[in-house]
Amino acid sequence: MNMTPATLFGADKTSPCVRQVYGVSGSGKTVFLNHMLREASKDRSFGPMWRAVVFDVKHSGYEDLVKKPTTNHMETIRNMKKHKITVVHPDIEEAQSSLDAIINHMFGLAQSVEDFTGVLIIEESSTYIRSTVGGIPASIKRFATQGRSLGLSLLLVNQRSLSNRWTDSQSNSLTMFRQPIPDADALKKKWGINGEEMNAKLAEKPFSFAHFDLESLNISYYNPIELPPPTLKPVDGSEKKKEAKVPKGPDLYKWLQKMT
Ligand SMILES: Nc1ncnc2c1ncn2[C@@H]1O[C@H](COP(=O)(O)OP(=O)(O)O)[C@@H](O)[C@H]1O
Numbered sequence: 397m398n399m400t401p402a403t404l405f406g407a408d409k410t411s412p413c414v415r416q417v418y419g420v421s422g423s424g425k426t427v428f429l430n431h432m433l434r435e436a437s438k439d440r441s442f443g444p445m446w447r448a449v450v451f452d453v454k455h456s457g458y459e460d461l462v463k464k465p466t467t468n469h470m471e472t473i474r475n476m477k478k479h480k481i482t483v484v485h486p487d488i489e490e491a492q493s494s495l496d497a498i499i500n501h502m503f504g505l506a507q508s509v510e511d512f513t514g515v516l517i518i519e520e521s522s523t524y525i526r527s528t529v530g531g532i533p534a535s536i537k538r539f540a541t542q543g544r545s546l547g548l549s550l551l552l553v554n555q556r557s558l559s560n561r562w563t564d565s566q567s568n569s570l571t572m573f574r575q576p577i578p579d580a581d582a583l584k585k586k587w588g589i590n591g592e593e594m595n596a597k598l599a600e601k602p603f604s605f606a607h608f609d610l611e612s613l614n615i616s617y618y619n620p621i622e623l624p625p626p627t628l629k630p631v632d633g634s635e636k637k638k639e640a641k642v643p644k645g646p647d648l649y650k651w652l653q654k655m656t
């Protein structure tokens with residue numbers, strides 16, 4: 397099975413709305429999600445009323461997807477009106493209330509705008525969700541339970557797999573990058589995944605990942621996202637356009653041949 401933006405972000409009214417992404421710091425989660433968001437924004441199957449919001453308390457790794465990350469609720473609402481992707485850089489002290497307001501807004505859109513679908517990606521989700529049953533904010537609980545029938549999905553991104561049992565029960569898939577060693581046991585107990593074997597396999601290729609579908613209980617391994625080569629820009633900020641040179645004489649013939 398291919399890993400497509402639809403597998404990861406697509407709203408599916410028939411299966412739970414939470415998708416979890418975990419792996420140690422630096423294992424490639426953000427690069428992967430950034431790439432998938434870029435692909436999704438070009439994918440017509442998502443429809444014109446699809447919206448993605450990245451709630452990024454780290455303020456790092458998604459800013460190239462937008463003109464400017466938003467920092468307050470008004471900016472977020474305004475950006476969502478116009479653009480498919482919104483990257484929110486919340487103030488850490490107001491992060492929870494800001495998240496609540498965004499969830500409210502997404503619900504409002506889903507209930508009032510025809511064909512609206514959306515995904516909310518919460519980076520460092522353990523900032524908001526504790527492992528106890530009571531340790532989950534009401535807004536996230538509401539999103540996880542009612543979001544599915546409204547065409548919304550929720551991606552929880554975290555370094556550890558020690559998430560909340562309640563969110564686990566609302567999950568549809570796990571996308572796993574290199575895991576912290578102590579989590580192998582928890583993976584086995586919770587999902588029946590052999591964490592040590594998975595880690596050994598993921599260690600063969602840096603930034604590779606595994607996708608565990610919680611409906612079929614199938615685990616698939618994926619090659620790392622290929623990053624485009626860095627573009628070298630002149631340091632003074634100027635950019636010269638290269639003029640296409642059209643060859644003449646015998647070279648023209650060679651050139652034409654190459655084009656066909
Ligand atoms: N697929 C990849 N190919 C090459 N380098 C990668 C890839 N994914 C991540 N990296 C490198 O590793 C760094 C950390 O990745 P990142 O996605 O930020 O990790 P995480 O979000 O899991 O902490 C990136 O800045 C990049 O240099």
Ligand SMILES: [Mg+2]
Nearest residue numbers: 425426427457
């Ligand atoms: Mg990251």
